[in-house]
Amino acid sequence: MFKQLFFDDQRLFARENARRIYGAPEYVGHYRDSLLNISYCWAYAIKGPDGKTHLLFQGLYRGQVAEGMSYGAAVSDDGIHFQPRNTASGSGIQNPDFPYQLFPTDAKGSEIAAVLEDPKAPPSERYKMLFTDNSRRDKDLHIIDTVLFSADLISWKEKCGCYWNPIGTEPLLGAFYNPVNDKFTILTRPDLTHRRVAITETPDWQYYSPMEICLQNDSLDKPLAEIYGMPAIEYDGWFIGFPHIYADFPQILNTKCDGGTMHVQLAYSLNGRHWQRALRTPFIDAGHPAIVENMGLPGKMTFLTSALRQDDGSILLYVITNMKEHGTPNAELQENDTCINILRLREDGFIGLQTEDKNIPARVATREIVWHGGEVTFNLVVSKATCAVYERTFYEVVPIPGFSHEDCTPASGDRVRWIPQWKGGNLEQFAGRILVFELRFENGTLYSVSGNGTPVMSMEGARYIKFGELPASKGF
Template identity: 25%
Template sequence: MSLEPVNSSITNSGTHTTILFLDDWQLSSITNMDRKVGKPKWIREGTLVDGLTEGTWNFPLVVYEPDLQLWKAVYCGAVDFEPVRANKNRFLRNQILLYAESSDGVHWVKKDVSDQASFPGKRYAANQVFGLDEHCDGAPVFYDLHERDPERRWKYFFASHRKQFLAVSPDAIHWKVEAIPLDEVTLDSPITCFYNDVKGTYVLSRRVHNGDRRIALFETMDFRTFTQPEIVIHPEPHDPPLVQFYGMPVYKYEHLFMGLLWMFHTNPGEIEYHKDFGPIDCSLAYSMDGRHFFRALHEPFIPRNERGEHGGGSIYTSTMLQAPDGHLRFYSGGSKAEHFQDQNLDDAALLLHELRKDGFFYMESHAMIGRVMTRCVDFGGNGLNLNVRAPYGRIRVQLSEAQGKPHDGFAFDDCVPFCGDTTAYSPVWKSGRLPSALHGIRTHIEVEVTSGELYAIRGDFEIQIGSK
């Protein structure tokens, strides 16, 4: 199956552009500014403990449905095979799906759906929505906003007896199973999916096969015909020693595809066909087209919690979304023990971390005044706003000619300084001039930051890269 890319701007949606600071590609100059990594904050009260979850299988998907003003969570339980099977001092478990609801995405109720949900397997809990009598291993669940059939909005990919299956649901409670005609594989979780709106395809993100812990992508338009796997993430020299990549859920943010890369820190003393024991944390990768991924970090983006806490042994971040208040939320399966360390512990839970809007990376003034200059842009309208924080400093903006000279009326000294903390600061110039007056003129956006931070630049402009 050949899937050819369609033409699409790298950074634009129409003439509206967002500049984030994961790299310098859209910048011309940086003076006295440091790039910093955002630090998602663990929200302890957002922890959901369920005795059926187990440290190695959890992988929650959390969705906010605005029409219902309801948060829904589908996460995995791990139940014993009958009879119990063991391998390499670890138990092989059977996966089930469990369901919870919340009015705020923080405080959860394990919803009793026993009178609604039916499935072939044994029922272990009132909030169980799916299970088989045979081996089942997959997840996290995928919430498909591009699906035209509302009966197939929720999708759960799993393997059973070396075959791949897809379960679909309209509401996360009622599920039906379909076979997927992939070649026979020995495959285990996680199996994640995302929609690539650049190419108009669905993409499965997973390993090539069990034990080969690198990230490979499969593409499909119909879940019937698939491309061959293409490896997109492989360990690099700057990575920690012997690291392997356990999985990578991918979510769209603005023009970028953000990969939540699970880093498995393996035990050098474990000499086996493949390694099973060690801690897992979450790093970060990103892509502009959903196919070619770049490593944003070689260290954790969401690190493990303190020892003894949920997430102190391993943390599997499987959901990223933007809450109605604008904050970024990350939901993870967190365990107190390391991967496969002790499956008898009641150690796993759903965890919540929060981050400022656009807060993956930001530019901070190194000492007092710093400046950032974008590449040349062409304004198509008056929209220009910045995500900034300078509660004891100030922010000023200048619009400059291609060679750096300020446009008349748009100099730093013409700008009304801003002091405060906002995700949408719109600069005003004393001259009364508006950015649309510069339409058709190559213009740099310059931001002066005094004792502050710059997270993003948004506006009605297009980055000018190369000749047009």
């Protein structure tokens, strides 16, 4: 199976009258804790063993000076409407501050950095938490980055001898299982206050590969802009990153902590190791119309910490917004200044190709695909769309009778899984041949094309025609 998302044109023969745009997530709900200011990248959503969505978060007591970090938990049947979860008794906390407390209050302000499911672990260690222990920070300017494990997302224990960053660093980061190399990937800052994205990998949570830089700010960014961190997910053979861009702060001669804004862009990878930036415009920021409506005013800071796939294919995005600036003291934050906003993104809706001139049809054609059977599927929103199918011979690409645009029954409207129909029949008859798909669409956006095939380039296609050889999996 393959899925083509349109972050670039690498797998396209043609793109006419189609501009690249980010998808537009819709606001569906929010969670605001009654006690804590969740003002930083301090909330993580994950599916639990009970099938529910669990929200693990931390914050500082509203209205108080930052003297201790408190940790809480909430739960939801639908991933949108959350209620505090009674975790204190299950966590073994003596004299808890509140019923949904997850860990004892930490005077040093240690932080949850990521929470993920480990599909290879025994049930007792099914869930992993990357934790940043700040107990040594004042003494020797280091953080201890540890791994905790749990069976139920309530009771957590430290996995002894596991330190995912040898120097130690703080959130924001990404962590996911990578099926390409059967390892877990951690995208983290290489050191405290070092605002670039480094990568380390582990097969077992004991051994970690040496840190390598995989993404940083570049010449297309705003002056002095920094990548604050990059959560990321694996998605149908792709890896989607959410680089957080911190910019627009005063140009003082010091590390930038006060002033400025934070917004989220997108990055992508085919193997989870080598990353490229997408559009240099906000995918999500605190000026999102629905967030402004919920919060009352445009915010300053935005942190996208979790993205969860739903049963219908859509993705729920958990976005922490802060009306104040990065360095605003906790005592100055009011009840409505911080919030976990929940947005829904359509399936494959990260990026798309949109009709540029609405008076002219857009044209998008794939490169060659060795077809293994079944039908092709498009995800689009259009006034009208048709698809033509071509076959790659050894020397050229030729039309297939009965599979032209005129032979295709047009599609219209919002079609997450449009399967074209032609007068010539279905595509199953072309299993084992090399096909090219050309889509024409009016006044709309194309998000993806997918099917049971192997994308190839021209020489790979020629070898397949002559020798029947499919290219080996290269991990890119």
